[in-house]
Amino acid sequence: MASSGTTGDADPEDPVGYFIEDLRFHGKSERTREAYERVLREFEAFVGDPDRNPGGQSLSPGEASQRECMAWVHSLRDDLAESTVATYASYLHRFYDYMTQVGAFDSNPMALVVEEMNESIDKDPTRREISIPQMRSFVAGVTHPLERAVVVALLKTGMRVGELCNLDLRDLRLTGEAGDAYRLGTRPQLDGRGDSLFVTADAARGTVVNGEERDAANKRKRATVIPVDAELAGVLTRWLAVRPDARSAAEPLFVSTGRKWGRRLTPQMVRNVVETHASEAGWYRRGGGAEENVTPHYFRHFFTTHLRDRTGDRGIVKYLRGDVADDIIDTYTHNWGDRVREVYERHIYSLL
Structure with a gap:
């Protein structure tokens, strides 16, 4: 993170709060800010407790040394995966680095700690392997x-969880009675495509799409039309039959049936659903890392791995994920009916 230009004049009474506020100014999402604050407040409590930190006295984060930082990192190892420990250490390192740059702290005691740590942040961890029969169960x-x-x-x-939350009724085309009953698939991009979903690349946090300001972003590079097979069509039809009236004129596809009745689902609501069921299955542990926990992002990994292995066609999988360059995506866009749907329907796994 670049310096804010206030070097030498920052002397906050609450350095963690100061840093979190600057994260907001730098455009970091609420979820990211919450993750940083949770970790930094835990560190703040650790160094402030003379019975826990090695110095035996209450310290503020600005007074902590390399020894307190290393002791805190060590204390995490009993309960957290190594990749999670490395991630938390990187949060603290970034906090100290920024506060040093703006002049609030004299030095960064985490610099040497991070250098000495054997762990590194695993950006592509070896994930839990779940078979298709296990996922079906x-x-x-x-x-x-x-x-x-x-x-x-x-x-x-x-799809990414934000992309799923941003879907409106107009983005889903189902042929037959369901499409007529629920005014689905009015996007022109869905004309002649059969049962399918349109995932736009235009939705960003804070932008107005289809008359509604969005709280989640779609991160794909280009808009994508994704086939809907018979299983997904049946599940969506059953959902539409009981879907509450939406509180938004944009007519979100997925709306809450709980305390926020009729409001568009948020990414956190979806994460809560997945984490609840994954916990019941023994696939999620609070504090666990990406290599063991099943989350909505794991579903994206599952989709990529199994469909790629079944098709042997990385290009189609990249097209469906929405993370390919223009030349590749144009090939599949122009040959959608002959290539994408045929390959997808032939190889997509059964879940029901």
Whole structure:
């Protein structure tokens, strides 16, 4: 993070709060800020407790030395995966580095700690391997119509959680009675495509799409039309039959059936659903790292791995994920009916 230009004049009474506020100014998401604050407040409590830190006296973060920082990192290892420990250490390192740059602290005691740590942040960890039969059993345990629709949609499309939350009725085309009953698929991009979903690349946090300001962003490089197979079509049809009236004129596809009745689902609501069912299956542990926990992002990994292995066509998988360059995506966009749907429907795994 670049210096804010206030070097030498920052003397906050609450350095953690100061840093979190600057993260907001730098455009970091609420989820990111919450993660940083949780970790930094835990460190603050550790150094402030004379019974826990090695100095035996209450210290503020600005008074902590390399020894306190190393002791805190060591204390994490009993309960957290190594990749999570490395991530938390990187949060503290970034905090000290920034506060040093703006003149609030004299030095960064985490610099040497990070250098000496054997762990590194694992950006592509070896993840839990779940077979298709195991995932099929998992889906069988998700019986609520909304929760099943969300889980099956993520597993069948490889969408990011924000992209799923941003879907409106106009982005889903279902042929037959369902399409007529619920005014679906009015996007012109879906014309002639059969049962399918349109995932735009235009939705960003704070932008207005289809008359509604969005709280989540779509991160794909280009808009994508994703086939909807018979299983997903059936699950979505059953959800639409009980879907509450939306509180937004944009007509979100997925809306809450809980305390925020009729409001568009948020990424956190989806994460809560997945984490609850994953915990029941023994696939999620609070404090666990990406290599063991099953989350919505894991579903994207599951989709990519199994569909790539089944098709042997990396290009189609990249197209469906929405993370390919223009020349590749244009090839599949122009040959959508002959190539994408045929390959997808021939190889997509059964979950029901």
